[in-house]
Amino acid sequence: MAGKLIDISMPLTSSVPTWPGDTPYSFDLAWTKAESGSVNVGKVEMSTHTGTHIDAPYHFDSEGKRVLELDLELYAGRAIVVDVTGKEVIAPEDLADQPLDGAERVLLKTGSWQDRTVFPEKITYLDEELAAFLSEKGVRLIGVDVPSVDVLDSKALPAHHALLQNGINILEGIVLDDVEPGEYELIALPLPLKDADGSPVRAVLREI
Numbered sequence: 001m002a003g004k005l006i007d008i009s010m011p012l013t014s015s016v017p018t019w020p021g022d023t024p025y026s027f028d029l030a031w032t033k034a035e036s037g038s039v040n041v042g043k044v045e046m047s048t049h050t051g052t053h054i055d056a057p058y059h060f061d062s063e064g065k066r067v068l069e070l071d072l073e074l075y076a077g078r079a080i081v082v083d084v085t086g087k088e089v090i091a092p093e094d095l096a097d098q099p100l101d102g103a104e105r106v107l108l109k110t111g112s113w114q115d116r117t118v119f120p121e122k123i124t125y126l127d128e129e130l131a132a133f134l135s136e137k138g139v140r141l142i143g144v145d146v147p148s149v150d151v152l153d154s155k156a157l158p159a160h161h162a163l164l165q166n167g168i169n170i171l172e173g174i175v176l177d178d179v180e181p182g183e184y185e186l187i188a189l190p191l192p193l194k195d196a197d198g199s200p201v202r203a204v205l206r207e208i
């Protein structure tokens, strides 16, 4: 029997932090039941990069694929959670001892975003050399427990670009604080948003 789902998503609330200057999250009723006579009807406004979300390549490459063109298979299947807590940057040597061969999806537990009520000032980021190393192991999706795979004030986004060049897609803002390292099934499907540069996801793990 399949195990229970472990939710690794950030709740979307009026206080979820957004990228500085970006569109805040809001949920409001467009019509109340009293107004419509039949139903409450909600409307949502948010940045596509709030909370737990995926980046489409178009986010940082104007020629890149958009959300609707992404291969859904990337976002569902076997994943390995690796504990890299306490590191400032993750380079190939930090993952050298991990059983990554055949791991199509790797989720990095950095522990560097503890207070999720505020946008972090500093996070663990990925060395651009990591992309080629992971790609050689067969990795096609990388997940991080922080808002970016790059340094927060980066404009060049070297890790984002290196990952794209090596065929690795990006999942950001997952919550791994209570997840033990090991093998899981991941489900983190983007919404079918035409033209979009990213999408919120409901990310879950299941023990396998």
Ligand SMILES: Nc1ccccc1C(=O)C[C@H](N)C(=O)O
Pocket: 019, 022, 047, 049, 055, 059, 147, 148, 149, 150, 172
């Ligand atoms: N939302 C933003 C607004 C302005 C500048 C950057 C962002 C980002 O989201 C970048 C981040 N590296 C990301 O991929 O999620």
Ligand SMILES: [Zn+2]
Pocket: 048, 049, 053, 054, 055, 147, 172, 198
């Ligand atoms: Zn993003």
Ligand SMILES: [Zn+2]
Pocket: 055, 147, 148, 149, 160, 170, 172
């Ligand atoms: Zn990103």
